[in-house]
Amino acid sequence: MESIQAKQGLVGPNDPIQRTQLPYVTGTSVVALKYKDGILMAADMGGSYGSTIRYKSVERIKPIGKHSLLGASGEISDFQELLRNLDELILYDNMWDDGNSLGPKELHSYLTRVMYNRRNKFDPLWNSLVLGGVKNGQKYLGMVSMIGVNFEDSHVATGFGNHLARPILRDEWHENLSYEDGVKLLEKCMRVLLYRDRSAVNKLQIAKITEEGTTISQPYALKTFWGFTAFQNPTAGAEGSW
Amino acid sequence: MFRNQYDTDVTTWSPAGRLFQVEYAMEAVKQGSAAIGLRSKTHVVLGCVNKANSELSSHQKKIFKVDDHIGVAIAGLTADGRVLSRYMRSECINYSYTYESPLPVGRLVVQLADKAQVCTQRSWKRPYGVGLLVAGLDEKGAHLYYNCPSGNYFEYQAFAIGSRSQAAKTYLERRFENFSESTREDLIKDALMAIRETLQGETLKSSICTVAVVGAGEPFHILDQETVQKLIDSFEIAGTEEGPAAAPDSAAEGGSAAEGGAASEQGAPAGEGVAPMDI
Numbered sequence: 001m002e003s004i005q006a007k008q009g010l011v012g013p014n015d016p017i018q019r020t021q022l023p024y025v026t027g028t029s030v031v032a033l034k035y036k037d038g039i040l041m042a043a044d045m046g047g048s049y050g051s052t053i054r055y056k057s058v059e060r061i062k063p064i065g066k067h068s069l070l071g072a073s074g075e076i077s078d079f080q081e082l083l084r085n086l087d088e089l090i091l092y093d094n095m096w097d098d099g100n101s102l103g104p105k106e107l108h109s110y111l112t113r114v115m116y117n118r119r120n121k122f123d124p125l126w127n128s129l130v131l132g133g134v135k136n137g138q139k140y141l142g143m144v145s146m147i148g149v150n151f152e153d154s155h156v157a158t159g160f161g162n163h164l165a166r167p168i169l170r171d172e173w174h175e176n177l178s179y180e181d182g183v184k185l186l187e188k189c190m191r192v193l194l195y196r197d198r199s200a201v202n203k204l205q206i207a208k209i210t211e212e213g214t215t216i217s218q219p220y221a222l223k224t225f226w227g228f229t230a231f232q233n234p235t236a237g238a239e240g241s242w
Numbered sequence: 243m244f245r246n247q248y249d250t251d252v253t254t255w256s257p258a259g260r261l262f263q264v265e266y267a268m269e270a271v272k273q274g275s276a277a278i279g280l281r282s283k284t285h286v287v288l289g290c291v292n293k294a295n296s297e298l299s300s301h302q303k304k305i306f307k308v309d310d311h312i313g314v315a316i317a318g319l320t321a322d323g324r325v326l327s328r329y330m331r332s333e334c335i336n337y338s339y340t341y342e343s344p345l346p347v348g349r350l351v352v353q354l355a356d357k358a359q360v361c362t363q364r365s366w367k368r369p370y371g372v373g374l375l376v377a378g379l380d381e382k383g384a385h386l387y388y389n390c391p392s393g394n395y396f397e398y399q400a401f402a403i404g405s406r407s408q409a410a411k412t413y414l415e416r417r418f419e420n421f422s423e424s425t426r427e428d429l430i431k432d433a434l435m436a437i438r439e440t441l442q443g444e445t446l447k448s449s450i451c452t453v454a455v456v457g458a459g460e461p462f463h464i465l466d467q468e469t470v471q472k473l474i475d476s477f478e479i480a481g482t483e484e485g486p487a488a489a490p491d492s493a494a495e496g497g498s499a500a501e502g503g504a505a506s507e508q509g510a511p512a513g514e515g516v517a518p519m520d521i
Contacts, residue, residue, distance in 0.1 A: 099382045100346040109342035136381075 023075040023126040025049050027060045028199040029161030030071035030130045031189045033173055034139050034154045035182035038210035039132035041071050042186040044194075045219055046201035053201055061207045063214040065090045068104040068133035069207050070111075073158040074146065075126035082125060085114070104133030104140035108150065116148025128158035134211050157189070160197040165189035179208070191222050253365045264362050264369050267391035271373035274317035276407050276440040277304060279375040280400035280414060280433055281386040282424040285457035286377035288315040289433040291404075291440055292450055305454045305464055309334035311344045312378035313454050313462035317404035318391075319371035326370060330354060347378025351387045351395050359393030373403045377456055384457065402436060409439040426457060431477045434470075446474055 025047045032041035047055030060079070061071040064086050072079040089110065093102045102110075108131045118124050124146045132141040142152040155169040168189050177185065183206060194200045202224065207216040235241050248254050249262030256262060277290040292301035305315045306327040312334060316323030333353055337345035354374070361367040374389040388403065389395045400418045402410035413436050421429065433453060438446040448470035456462035465473075 096349055096352075098346065098348045098380075100348065100380050102341070103343070106341035106343045110340055113340050 021075075021124065021126055023078075025054065025076045026126075026199070027058060027073045027076055027079070028197055029157055029159040029165065029193055030060060030073050030128070031157040031161045031165045031169075031186055031193075032071065032130045032132050032141055032155065033169060033177070033182060033185065034132075034141050035177040035179060037179065038134045038139055038208060039069060039141055040179075040182045040186055041069055041130060041132055041207045041209075042190050042204055043071050043073070044190070044201050044204040046199060046203070047076050048199045051198075053199065056201055056203060057219070059205065059216075061205060061216060063207075063209070063216070064107060064131075064133075065093065065102055066213075067101065067135040067209075068107050068131060069209045069214060070107075071130040071132075071158075071207070072127045074128055078125040078127050082111070082114070082127065082129075101135075103135035103138075104131055104142070105135075107131055107133070108140070108142040108144065108152070111144045112148055112150040115144050115146060115150075119147045130156055130158060133209055137211060160193055160200075161189065164192050164196055168192065187222060191224070194222060194224065251365055252362055252367070252369060261362060264392045267369035267371050268373075270371035271318040271391065271403055272405065272407075274320070274372070274404045275302075275304070276402060276404035276410060276437070277315040277317045277373075277375055278400070278402040278407070278410050278414070278433060278436045278440075279315060279377055279386045279388075279398070280418070280421055280429060280436070281377070281384045281398075282421050282426075282429050283383055285424075285426045285429055285455060285460070286379075286384045286386050287429045287433040288313060288375060288377050288454045289437045290315050290317070290452050291437060292452055301450075305452050306331075307454075307462050307464070308350075308376075308378075309338070309344060310461040311380075311456060312347050312350060312376065313456055314377070315375040315454070317373050317375075317407075322370045323372040323374065326354065326357075326372065326374060329357065330376075344379070346380035347376060347385050347387070348380055350378070351376050351389060354389050355393050355395040358389065358391060361391075362393055375401060375403060377454075377462070379456065379458065400432075400436075402440070404440075406440040406442060409442065410436040413439045426455065426460075430455065430465075430473060434474060434477060447471070448474060 027047055028044065030041065030043040032039060041061055043060040045056060045058050046053050047058040058076060061069055062083055064070050090102065111129055111131060115125060126146050128146060129144045141154065141156060142150060143156045144150040155173050157165040172185055186206060190204055194202055202221045203219045205217050205219055207214065248256035249266065252261060252263035275291045275293050279286065279288045288305055290304045292304065294301040302320050304320065305313060307313050308327060308330045314327055314330065330350060333350055334345045358370055361369045369391040371391060376387040376389060378385055386398045386401065387395050388398055388401050399421055400414040402414065417432060430453060434446065437451050448467040452464060453470050454462060454464040
């Protein structure tokens with residue numbers, strides 16, 4: 001009885017303490033920013049199984065309802081669980097058929113509640129989520145972590161992106177970026193991540209959401225440059241090493 | 243309404259396909275003191291007549307704030323109304339907590355109607371004996387709904403419930419086509435005029451009525467007595483015997499302030515067609 005309860009993710013008062021989960025198949029950084037017409041979000045398509053890059057066509061950005069995009073890093077199966085949950089939420093929202101709809105702010109708040117409640121049960125959804133959208137001309141971009149920390153900002157990043165992308169965004173982001181400049185800025189961040197994050201793969205999607213709707217680009221690769229002289233003769237300064 | 247053998251409990255149909263207990267519950271609404279509501283594109287005004295059962299007591303609270311963007315006026319068993327208001331407040335605050343956004347009034351009204359319907363289909367329950375005029379905002383603008391004890395709800399441009407509400411309804415029917423474009427002030431004036439209609443000649447004073455407003459950018463709030471009295475005075479609608487068809491001037495002429503303001507604060511004699519349950 002106890003073990004069945006524990007398996008279903010419910011922790012009763014007398015149950016043995018459950019360890020936090022270990023993530024198995026994970027996605028790496030998501031980077032997003034506000035631009036003139038809406039939100040731009042980028043994520044690569046890799047699903048790592050530990051140190052192996054096991055899956056290379058994982059879509060980590062999905063549209064939610066009419067007004068929002070959700071990007072996730074972390075455990076892919078938890079992301080899929082969230083998508084199922086949100087699908088039902090949006091379905092019920094649409095069933096009211098009353099001209100009201102859940103916007104990005106509402107979804108962000110809802111996700112915060114979900115993540116925080118799971119964390120309190122010691123059964124977290126192992127994701128860092130980026131929620132961006134536009135509703136009635138208002139742009140919204142927010143983040144929720146696996147422990148329920150949430151905030152709103154003009155540019156966000158998860159995982160390694162926090163360390164590598166955000167400094168770039170802090171320097172180079174400004175209000176009313178054009179679409180082209182926004183994409184260039186995101187690609188700059190993704191390129192740095194590609195060079196420096198070992199779980200990154202060179203196959204990414206950039207998603208755009210505006211008042212008109214959502215577009216998620218086809219997967220494409222960034223141009224990289226490896227012709228540095230230091231790579232020609234790597235052991236020049238350290239004879240005997242490899 | 244005649245007493246008959248099919249009205250003992252709510253789960254018994256009559257041969258004519260009626261649920262008498264539900265209909266009797268709607269009678270209770272008709273016995274309560276009047277409540278009116280009217281809306282424009284951007285604002286909704288609720289008003290009600292307050293009758294205290296004696297000069298010594300305070301009057302019943304009939305208008306409740308449910309959230310910053312929703313308020314309700316009740317007629318009928320005020321105890322039932324209080325309980326339902328608490329339910330509505332609870333639903334609003336829970337929604338706000340999860341979504342950090344106001345609950346669209348249309349959805350609250352459906353939840354309320356479903357709750358009322360349950361009581362019409364359980365042998366161990368009775369229908370709520372209160373009619374609710376729900377005023378609120380959502381993405382599409384301002385709305386006014388009426389929730390019945392039967393579990394039905396309707397959206398209205400303007401409506402009146404409770405005793406002598408027919409007089410108010412007649413007044414509103416004549417003017418409702420203009421309400422959409424009304425200014426906030428005109429809407430309140432029409433509300434006060436409608437309330438006056440239900441008083442059947444009695445002087446309209448702020449001590450015997452309550453007015454509340456909600457609008458885009460204006461949270462739901464009940465106007466205080468002083469403000470209401472000033473409005474009554476400035477609109478000159480205190481209790482002159484001019485017929486309701488006379489188009490009132492909205493120009494604030496001061497005028498018969500003496501008649502309205504100086505009148506005694508004791509309010510109307512009690513027991514005037516007010517059912518005991520309403521007190």
